[in-house]
Amino acid sequence: MLAIPVLIGILFITFVLNRLIPGDPCRAMLGEKATDEVCDAFFKRYGLDQPMIVQFGYYLGRVVTGDLGDSMRFGRPVTDMLMERLPVTIELALLSLLVATIVGVILGVVAAYWQNSPVDLFTMIFANLGVSIPVFVLGLLSAYLFAVILKDTPFSLPPSGRLTAGVRVQPIAVAWGMEDLSGLPRGLLDFFSQMYVINGAVTLNWKLFSDASRHLILPVIVLSTIPMSVIARMTRSSLLEVMNLDYMRTARAKGLNERNVVFRHAMRNALLPVVTVVGLSLGGLLSGAVLTETIFGLTGVGRTMFDAISSRDYGVIQGFTLVIAFTYVAVNLLVDVSYAVLDPRIRLS
Amino acid sequence: MSISAGTATPNVELGTAVKRKHRTLWGDAWVQFRRNRLAVLGLFLLILIVLGVLLGPFIYRVDPKEINILDASVPPSLEHPFGTDDLGRDMLARCIYGGRISLSVGVVAMLIAMIVGTAIGLFAGYISRLDNILMRFTDMMLTLPQIPLLLVAMSLFRDPLRMRFGLEMGAFVMVVTIIGVFGWMPTARMVRGSVLSLKQKEFVEAAVNVGVRNNSIMWRHILPNIMAIIIVAATLSVASAILTESTLSFLGLGFPPDVPTWGSLLYENRNYMVKSPWMVMFPGILISLTILAINFMGDGLRDALDPRQRQ
Numbered sequence: 001m002l003a004i005p006v007l008i009g010i011l012f013i014t015f016v017l018n019r020l021i022p023g024d025p026c027r028a029m030l031g032e033k034a035t036d037e038v039c040d041a042f043f044k045r046y047g048l049d050q051p052m053i054v055q056f057g058y059y060l061g062r063v064v065t066g067d068l069g070d071s072m073r074f075g076r077p078v079t080d081m082l083m084e085r086l087p088v089t090i091e092l093a094l095l096s097l098l099v100a101t102i103v104g105v106i107l108g109v110v111a112a113y114w115q116n117s118p119v120d121l122f123t124m125i126f127a128n129l130g131v132s133i134p135v136f137v138l139g140l141l142s143a144y145l146f147a148v149i150l151k152d153t154p155f156s157l158p159p160s161g162r163l164t165a166g167v168r169v170q171p172i173a174v175a176w177g178m179e180d181l182s183g184l185p186r187g188l189l190d191f192f193s194q195m196y197v198i199n200g201a202v203t204l205n206w207k208l209f210s211d212a213s214r215h216l217i218l219p220v221i222v223l224s225t226i227p228m229s230v231i232a233r234m235t236r237s238s239l240l241e242v243m244n245l246d247y248m249r250t251a252r253a254k255g256l257n258e259r260n261v262v263f264r265h266a267m268r269n270a271l272l273p274v275v276t277v278v279g280l281s282l283g284g285l286l287s288g289a290v291l292t293e294t295i296f297g298l299t300g301v302g303r304t305m306f307d308a309i310s311s312r313d314y315g316v317i318q319g320f321t322l323v324i325a326f327t328y329v330a331v332n333l334l335v336d337v338s339y340a341v342l343d344p345r346i347r348l349s
Numbered sequence: 350m351s352i353s354a355g356t357a358t359p360n361v362e363l364g365t366a367v368k369r370k371h372r373t374l375w376g377d378a379w380v381q382f383r384r385n386r387l388a389v390l391g392l393f394l395l396i397l398i399v400l401g402v403l404l405g406p407f408i409y410r411v412d413p414k415e416i417n418i419l420d421a422s423v424p425p426s427l428e429h430p431f432g433t434d435d436l437g438r439d440m441l442a443r444c445i446y447g448g449r450i451s452l453s454v455g456v457v458a459m460l461i462a463m464i465v466g467t468a469i470g471l472f473a474g475y476i477s478r479l480d481n482i483l484m485r486f487t488d489m490m491l492t493l494p495q496i497p498l499l500l501v502a503m504s505l506f507r508d509p510l511r512m513r514f515g516l517e518m519g520a521f522v523m524v525v526t527i528i529g530v531f532g533w534m535p536t537a538r539m540v541r542g543s544v545l546s547l548k549q550k551e552f553v554e555a556a557v558n559v560g561v562r563n564n565s566i567m568w569r570h571i572l573p574n575i576m577a578i579i580i581v582a583a584t585l586s587v588a589s590a591i592l593t594e595s596t597l598s599f600l601g602l603g604f605p606p607d608v609p610t611w612g613s614l615l616y617e618n619r620n621y622m623v624k625s626p627w628m629v630m631f632p633g634i635l636i637s638l639t640i641l642a643i644n645f646m647g648d649g650l651r652d653a654l655d656p657r658q659r660q
Contacts, residue, residue: 005485005489006488006489009489125387128387128641128644128645128648129637129641131640131644132588132637132640132641132644133637133640133641134592134595134596134599134633134636134637134640135596136595136596136599136615137615137633137634137636137637140615140619140622140629140633141629141630141633143622144622144623144626144629148622148623148626290500290600291596291599291600294600305500306500306600309500309501309503309602317501321498321501
């Protein structure tokens with residue numbers, strides 16, 4: 001299992017980064033006028049007078065108990081900020097992945113089925129364009145197209161933000177009349193409440209649902225373009241490979257119609273590599289989210305990270321890097337596992 | 350494209366040494382490459398862009414840094430083909446100048462990534478003792494989320510390097526190193542894979558048997574045989590380096606805004622997009638076209654140089 005050493009490696013890197021920060025942590029926290037005695041006490045209190053390796057131990061202990069430190073800029077615990085902003089990114093990333101997978105697989109199948117036809121050529125040029133246009137160029141151009149050129153037409157879409165002013169959001173717990181709920185269940189409900197589309201759907205708040213969805217259309221299109229192109233290319237090449245195998249000829253020979261041959265026999269095998277690509281693009285989506293969120297003004301993980309870097313808010317940088325890396329590793333692990341579940345050949349060997 | 354048929358047939362009856370045109374791997378690849386229309390289109394586009402960027406300043410003699418407030422935000426016209434920006438600087442000249450930086454970042458970062466990737470791949474593939482540890486390290490680097498780490502690394506090393514190498518050069522050194530250091534993993538994996546299979550080939554065994562030392566086998570016998578895949582990887586890696594550079598600059602963390610690259614041109618002009626879209630449109634189109642051209646070419650090269658993948 002690669003996951004454990006990678007996690008420890010990531011922990012170590014974030015720890016070392018924190019130590020590399022130029023400047024004196026004591027005077028950064030307590031102000032320029034802190035005396036040496038005060039600082040000694042400060043160092044002692046936070047264990048900064050201990051050897052590095054001991055400090056790393058302390059740090060591990062804090063992270064394991066869920067303490068990621070505080071944001072210097074906002075004066076709030078990093079975990080609070082995560083609870084508020086992680087849902088935004090998860091919602092965006094999952095919706096994009098959904099769109100990318102559905103459209104990508106369809107495009108790939110179409111291209112493979114009519115191989116070397118104009119449809120195929122067109123689809124592949126489209127897929128190549130998709131990986132070649134940088135996320136931010138696509139973002140800026142689509143914002144320009146839908147918010148400026150198409151303004152005052154039915155097709156106009158909001159270029160930034162999550163909601164139109166005036167649309168109200170209610171925590172799910174409140175809408176369901178479970179205000180006295182507390183602890184973890186409440187925390188989870190609040191977490192999901194931040195995903196406005198889901199919130200709108202489960203509380204039957206149609207106004208919230210439609211407005212949040214409209215705001216998400218452009219970011220989702222922009223973020224899903226790259227994984228969509230990759231998935232389309234992968235589906236096409238893997239389907240083409242499978243189509244030439246012997247059992248396909250057998251399937252045709254025994255008189256199955258073409259649709260059954262493609263969808264029941266070819267697709268099952270062809271989609272295996274696609275699963276890997278889908279899983280791996282989730283990691284890329286997190287990176288892409290930095291750009292997409294910056295362009296469309298969504299306060300998710302990526303945007304927060306970017307702001308923290310510009311303002312040198314190291315607590316936030318450290319905590320968020322850690323969480324992003326954890327997610328990344330977890331996704332990779334999930335892909336490996338799902339691969340074994342889907343492909344008996346891997347399970348048995 | 351029959352190269353041999355014409356000259357070979359008349360000699361058949363003689364049965365003597367058939368004299369036919371010598372076919373090399375590269376000649377073969379070129380024939381194959383030319384058949385791929387998209388790849389040729391990519392090559393053509395790329396040559397056009399590179400020539401434009403290299404020779405542009407000699408033909409289009411406008412200073413990219415000259416400020417002319419009276420001519421600010423002028424739409425594209427004959428005098429300013431790409432328009433001007435908010436300070437009246439000529440966008441075409443800035444795009445040309447920025448292209449030089451963007452392209453050289455791509456090439457230099459690619460070189461770093463290729464050298465590191467090839468070396469690690471070669472060692473991992475050839476020396477079994479190192480295989481496990483090197484590949485686990487590669488896997489770890491691949492699992493790390495790139496953009497957040499790039500951002501953190503940039504914010505950490507920017508100032509020391511600027512102090513050391515000066516504003517423009519410091520940024521260049523940093524951008525190139527960081528992109529290179531985060532970009533070698535796919536190459537290392539591919540190289541290792543082919544080294545593993547080449548190691549079993551007879552010519553390597555022969556070399557071992559006549560007493561060639563491991564070092565020479567690696568660099569003189571195996572390396573030339575994996576050149577093809579390295580070239581393909583290098584091509585695609587230029588594209589991704591250019592993309593990463595523009596991403597970093599777009600986030601304001603690459604080159605400082607007064608050094609124009611395609612990415613930083615977008616960054617500094619993105620707020621004027623509504624009023625003067627040309628400031629954003631042209632750099633954006635240039636980045637996209639360049640990457641598209643390189644990707645087309647890379648796909649064509651892969652088909653041409655790797656016969657196993659030919660259909």
